[in-house]
Amino acid sequence: xxxxxxxxxxxxxxxxxxxxxxxxxxxxxxxxxxxxxxxxxxxxxxxxxxxxxxxxxxxxxxxxxxxxxxxxxxxxxxxxxxxxxxxxxxxxxxxxxxxxxxxxxxxxxxxxxxxxxxxxxxxxxxxxxxxxxxxxxxxxxxxxxxxxxxxxxxxxxxxxxxxxxxxxxxxxxxxxxxxxxx
Amino acid sequence: xxxxxxxxxxxxxxxxxxxxxxxxxxxxxxxxxxxxxxxxxxxxxxxxxxxxxxxxxxxxxxxxxxxxxxxxxxxxxxxxxxxxxxxxxxxxxxxxxxxxxxxxxxxxxxxxxxxxxxxx
Numbered sequence: 001x002x003x004x005x006x007x008x009x010x011x012x013x014x015x016x017x018x019x020x021x022x023x024x025x026x027x028x029x030x031x032x033x034x035x036x037x038x039x040x041x042x043x044x045x046x047x048x049x050x051x052x053x054x055x056x057x058x059x060x061x062x063x064x065x066x067x068x069x070x071x072x073x074x075x076x077x078x079x080x081x082x083x084x085x086x087x088x089x090x091x092x093x094x095x096x097x098x099x100x101x102x103x104x105x106x107x108x109x110x111x112x113x114x115x116x117x118x119x120x121x122x123x124x125x126x127x128x129x130x131x132x133x134x135x136x137x138x139x140x141x142x143x144x145x146x147x148x149x150x151x152x153x154x155x156x157x158x159x160x161x162x163x164x165x166x167x168x169x170x171x172x173x174x175x176x177x178x179x180x181x182x
Numbered sequence: 183x184x185x186x187x188x189x190x191x192x193x194x195x196x197x198x199x200x201x202x203x204x205x206x207x208x209x210x211x212x213x214x215x216x217x218x219x220x221x222x223x224x225x226x227x228x229x230x231x232x233x234x235x236x237x238x239x240x241x242x243x244x245x246x247x248x249x250x251x252x253x254x255x256x257x258x259x260x261x262x263x264x265x266x267x268x269x270x271x272x273x274x275x276x277x278x279x280x281x282x283x284x285x286x287x288x289x290x291x292x293x294x295x296x297x298x299x300x301x302x
Binding site: 066069070071073074076077078080081084085090121124125177178179180181182 | 192193194195196198199202237239265266267272275276280281282283284285286287288289292293295296299
């Protein structure tokens with residue numbers, strides 16, 4: 001996995017909105033900054049593989065619930081499939097949920113919708129949630145040492161890169177719903 | 183009489199979404215959670231269409247398609263519904279006997295059009 005090696009020997013890889021990253025390399029730190037977005041970290045302690053996604057399902061402009069769920073399930077499935085491709089097993093996955101802050105007073109609380117989706121998805125898929133730091137009104141930075149399953153989350157101020165005013169409605173999907181007949 | 187579609191996916195959330203979308207379109211839905219489960223259900227159910235994920239435990243979508251075709255169900259249309267989009271995997275599905283390939287997240291209108299094309 002690319003990313004410069006720092007003086008502490010760690011290699012930080014930024015996970016942008018709509019992206020998914022997995023790693024089994026102990027020196028890799030997957031990092032992301034969250035406003036209203038939510039990131040879900042998965043870890044398989046047997047094969048020591050971890051992964052994280054970063055999604056924003058609601059954009060505050062009236063995305064319908066079913067459409068949100070379709071893209072949310074997609075975002076989760078991409079991460080789970082990436083984990084499975086590295087040897088993880090679905091029944092061993094443990095999850096953590098981060099983000100979902102309410103970043104603008106008076107605006108629709110889209111962070112809560114993102115949190116609710118994650119909780120409901122993980123409940124339905126029977127994936128245990130072993131930790132979360134969600135809600136509130138401050139942005140967060142998550143640093144996830146995927147191969148060790150160690151996550152650190154802290155509040156951040158004055159972060160200019162958080163998409164609070166012009167969020168992308170959905171995970172980046174190149175060919176959503178495309179159909180090809182053989 | 184409404185047609186029956188078997189939806190095969192290891193994710194309960196995805197099966198729930200598919201059931202809702204297909205029911206809204208007027209189809210009966212039979213669910214299976216992987217290839218083995220689908221083969222078991224195919225012994226007692228006779229769907230008009232099979233929609234299957236690729237990445238599943240026990241038996242994946244490629245295995246399911248190959249088994250279905252080897253059992254003589256050549257006329258049963260099979261649509262793959264997956265997050266995958268590589269040409270190599272599409273070719274594998276085509277070689278196994280799939281009818282078509284749909285990339286998740288599915289768009290309800292595109293899904294409906296694809297179903298109509300293979301069923302009507």
